[in-house]
Amino acid sequence: MxxxxxxxxxAKAAERKLSIxxxxxxxEALNAICAxxxxxxxxxxxxxxxxMKAARENGLKPAFQDRLLLTEERIDGIAKGVSxxxxxxxxxxxxISMNDSPTGMTIGKKRVPLGVIGIIFESRPNVTVDAAVxxxxxGNACILRGGKEAIRSNTxxxxxxxxxxxxxxxxxxxxxxxxxxxxxxxxxxxxxxGYVDVLIPRGGAGLIxxxxxxxxxxxxxxxRGNCHVxxxxxxxxxxxxxxxxxxxxxxxxxxxxxxxLLVAEPVAEKFLPLVLARLKKxxxxxxxxxxxxxxxxxxxxxxxxxxxxxxxxxYILAVKVVSGxxxxxxxxxxxxxxHSEAIITNDYAKSRRxxxxxxxAAVYVNASTRFTDGGEFGLGxxxxxxxxxxxxxxxxxLKELTSCKYVIYGNGQKS
Amino acid sequence: MxxxxxxxxxAKAAERKLSIxxxxxxxEALNAICAxxxxxxxxxxxxxxxxMKAARENGLKPAFQDRLLLTEERIDGIAKGVSxxxxxxxxxxxxISMNDSPTGMTIGKKRVPLGVIGIIFESRPNVTVDAAVxxxxxGNACILRGGKEAIRSNTxxxxxxxxxxxxxxxxxxxxxxxxxxxxxxxxxxxxxxGYVDVLIPRGGAGLIxxxxxxxxxxxxxxxRGNCHVxxxxxxxxxxxxxxxxxxxxxxxxxxxxxxxLLVAEPVAEKFLPLVLARLKKxxxxxxxxxxxxxxxxxxxxxxxxxxxxxxxxxYILAVKVVSGxxxxxxxxxxxxxxHSEAIITNDYAKSRRxxxxxxxAAVYVNASTRFTDGGEFGLGxxxxxxxxxxxxxxxxxLKELTSCKYVIYGNGQKS
Numbered sequence: 001m002x003x004x005x006x007x008x009x010x011a012k013a014a015e016r017k018l019s020i021x022x023x024x025x026x027x028e029a030l031n032a033i034c035a036x037x038x039x040x041x042x043x044x045x046x047x048x049x050x051x052m053k054a055a056r057e058n059g060l061k062p063a064f065q066d067r068l069l070l071t072e073e074r075i076d077g078i079a080k081g082v083s084x085x086x087x088x089x090x091x092x093x094x095x096i097s098m099n100d101s102p103t104g105m106t107i108g109k110k111r112v113p114l115g116v117i118g119i120i121f122e123s124r125p126n127v128t129v130d131a132a133v134x135x136x137x138x139g140n141a142c143i144l145r146g147g148k149e150a151i152r153s154n155t156x157x158x159x160x161x162x163x164x165x166x167x168x169x170x171x172x173x174x175x176x177x178x179x180x181x182x183x184x185x186x187x188x189x190x191x192x193x194g195y196v197d198v199l200i201p202r203g204g205a206g207l208i209x210x211x212x213x214x215x216x217x218x219x220x221x222x223x224r225g226n227c228h229v230x231x232x233x234x235x236x237x238x239x240x241x242x243x244x245x246x247x248x249x250x251x252x253x254x255x256x257x258x259x260x261l262l263v264a265e266p267v268a269e270k271f272l273p274l275v276l277a278r279l280k281k282x283x284x285x286x287x288x289x290x291x292x293x294x295x296x297x298x299x300x301x302x303x304x305x306x307x308x309x310x311x312x313x314x315y316i317l318a319v320k321v322v323s324g325x326x327x328x329x330x331x332x333x334x335x336x337x338x339h340s341e342a343i344i345t346n347d348y349a350k351s352r353r354x355x356x357x358x359x360x361a362a363v364y365v366n367a368s369t370r371f372t373d374g375g376e377f378g379l380g381x382x383x384x385x386x387x388x389x390x391x392x393x394x395x396x397x398l399k400e401l402t403s404c405k406y407v408i409y410g411n412g413q414k415s
Numbered sequence: 416m417x418x419x420x421x422x423x424x425x426a427k428a429a430e431r432k433l434s435i436x437x438x439x440x441x442x443e444a445l446n447a448i449c450a451x452x453x454x455x456x457x458x459x460x461x462x463x464x465x466x467m468k469a470a471r472e473n474g475l476k477p478a479f480q481d482r483l484l485l486t487e488e489r490i491d492g493i494a495k496g497v498s499x500x501x502x503x504x505x506x507x508x509x510x511i512s513m514n515d516s517p518t519g520m521t522i523g524k525k526r527v528p529l530g531v532i533g534i535i536f537e538s539r540p541n542v543t544v545d546a547a548v549x550x551x552x553x554g555n556a557c558i559l560r561g562g563k564e565a566i567r568s569n570t571x572x573x574x575x576x577x578x579x580x581x582x583x584x585x586x587x588x589x590x591x592x593x594x595x596x597x598x599x600x601x602x603x604x605x606x607x608x609g610y611v612d613v614l615i616p617r618g619g620a621g622l623i624x625x626x627x628x629x630x631x632x633x634x635x636x637x638x639r640g641n642c643h644v645x646x647x648x649x650x651x652x653x654x655x656x657x658x659x660x661x662x663x664x665x666x667x668x669x670x671x672x673x674x675x676l677l678v679a680e681p682v683a684e685k686f687l688p689l690v691l692a693r694l695k696k697x698x699x700x701x702x703x704x705x706x707x708x709x710x711x712x713x714x715x716x717x718x719x720x721x722x723x724x725x726x727x728x729x730y731i732l733a734v735k736v737v738s739g740x741x742x743x744x745x746x747x748x749x750x751x752x753x754h755s756e757a758i759i760t761n762d763y764a765k766s767r768r769x770x771x772x773x774x775x776a777a778v779y780v781n782a783s784t785r786f787t788d789g790g791e792f793g794l795g796x797x798x799x800x801x802x803x804x805x806x807x808x809x810x811x812x813l814k815e816l817t818s819c820k821y822v823i824y825g826n827g828q829k830s
């Protein structure tokens with residue numbers, strides 16, 4: 001057995017106990033984790049300081065260093081997140097349906113944990129705790145494979161969680177960290193069939209592509225977002241400008257930010273200068289099709305075919321003038337990633353068509369795509385945003401970390 | 416573009432129309448398909464006769480030939496299946512939840528089709544129609560890749576469905592058949608990202624393994640079943656014998672038949688001869704552990720480690736004497752495939768433990784595992800039995816062929 005197989009077998013054994021633990025026990029474990037994080041701030045910060053030192057020595061970008069950094073306040077935030085998950089209702093055990101069959105059996109469908117969840121993520125050490133406690137609350141064991149830059153922070157955080165689990169009478173192996181942060185360990189985790197029931201990769205396009213190519217365990221893809229706002233001919237242009245500014249500039253690095261603005265031809269001449277005025281203060285680069293370029297002139301640069309399919313995650317916005325809702329929806333169907341799409345319009349029929357016909361996890365009328373988030377959608381917490389259609393679509397909360405089983409009460413029935 | 420990519424692009428375009436078609440239109444298409452099958456029996460039977468001729472010339476097994484064979488009655492049965500699906504409620508469009516958010520948006524979660532479904536299956540031509548109409552009713556386009564032995568039958572059946580679709584005003588490309596039945600075409604279909612949203616393989620272990628290794632599109636694994644009956648010390652032994660006979664012998668080739676019998680030691684001496692008497696008339700081979708062998712003597716043969724993990728799909732039963740429910744559940748956790756598991760007992764606490772602790776798609780008390788079926792579970796029809804935990808578990812009906820999307824009604828909200 002490889003090291004990871006041994007870890008997988010231990011997680012599987014731990015999960016058999018965790019999956020049937022009652023809510024009280026699971027909440028006691030979360031409570032112990034929360035307390036342990038607050039009690040061990042110094043230990044966590046010391047490990048994080050070493051990660052930060054290495055990051056500086058390796059010349060990692062300031063934005064990257066900021067994601068890696070833990071402070072007292074950030075640890076408080078992580079601990080608060082653990083309490084929040086503790087307060088959420090336990091999804092496990094809900095009987096979704098139950099009926100008597102014609103032959104007198106009682107057949108029920110019950111919510112159960114998924115099993116062992118593998119999570120591959122990058123540098124943010126808060127994900128280590130966030131992901132683990134969501135798994136724990138939903139009765140799942142997890143094997144965490146974080147980025148190498150955060151390995152010292154992650155090791156301490158995982159050790160603390162494992163100690164807390166044992167204190168609460170649950171197996172430490174409900175949470176495991178892969179200490180080998182090589183590419184090979186990630187690839188092995190993706191194909192740990194028999195031990196890993198579901199893999200959730202959280203990271204950039206490179207990670208997702210690697211998972212798609214190499215995974216042999218079932219996967220939930222997350223995080224790709226090529227989102228659009230379509231400003232219709234019947235839009236309130238002031239509202240549209242507000243929403244475009246918010247959707248592009250409030251946090252360009254996230255997956256629910258927009259990458260392309262589609263504008264209906266009849267209002268393009270009036271609307272585009274309005275948008276330009278809003279985006280100037282963020283120094284947004286506008287990459288425009290011919291028609292938009294004619295209106296915006298020298299402040300914009302020409303877009304190429306590649307632009308329509310690119311997730312910039314930056315202060316760059318592709319702009320295209322379309323004839324109307326049909327061309328807009330065709331463009332979205334062709335280039336969109338199925339994440340979040342918005343129309344700005346006051347026309348009833350067009351709002352209905354857009355909601356009905358656009359195929360994405362979240363479809364908006366007159367609101368910013370930035371709302372695609374577990375908290376906003378009432379899930380309480382979020383382990384990621386699924387961009388596939390299988391199992392879960394959009395923000396995933398505790399329910400999305402469960403499966404079901406049929407329970408059948410008979411009295412001797414045979415087929 | 417390869418031939419399959421062209422087919423994928425056509426299916427994707429067709430699916431955009433089908434996914435937003437109303438129930439009336441979809442039912443009209445199903446109605447036209449049903450009528451066309453009945454009107455064209457001669458054409459279907461002629462093509463099937465050629466498939467059968469080739470099968471005989473190639474010396475295919477009688478059981479295989481029987482699966483391939485179509486008769487007037489079997490076509491009536493297929494057509495009846497189409498009407499049955501027409502009569503089922505349309506899963507698409509159901510709003511699962513809808514709430515006003517704190518900022519005044521209305522956020523709903525709505526059931527939508529999965530998109531384009533790839534289905535790889537073996538020789539039974541009825542699957543071509545069964546699978547296609549379940550996809551159609553749930554708003555999904557499908558790309559069918561059947562076995563080479565049925566290619567002539569499948570071609571006619573698909574042509575008839577495509578004609579009927581056009582008659583009902585839907586694109587013919589909602590249903591497509593891959594005419595190239597090489598291994599390569601199956602492998603290409605498994606990795607047709609951007610065109611195929613979900614792949615459902617229906618076939619033996621070889622197909623499932625190939626899909627697991629090669630697929631890059633999301634997959635629902637189906638059909639593996641290493642199922643157990645555990646006869647507890649507190650069982651009604653007459654009931655237990657009835658259930659074991661039914662679960663093993665009523666149709667050994669299917670995935671919900673049992674492969675291993677676990678018997679509690681205190682009743683083994685009394686129960687095993689009872690089982691033997693029941694199974695004798697089917698010529699069931701019993702592969703036994705030491706303790707069972709001692710009881711059964713020469714009529715049985717010794718089991719090896721391999722037996723516990725083998726899906727015989729045949730008149731063979733592995734038998735193991737266990738100390739009680741804990742050893743039984745440990746055995747099932749180790750060797751079971753998570754399909755269907757049963758306990759026979761009159762003990763309340765043990766029935767509850769078994770239902771709670773055994774991790775399988777269907778867990779039974781005092782009933783045969785053979786009930787794991789879409790019809791029995793009230794799904795109306797079934798496209799397969801999922802043996803994974805992601806997306807769907809157990810029998811999959813129309814609802815399991817859907818995903819969801821969030822629809823958000825705002826009035827200018829920004830984050």
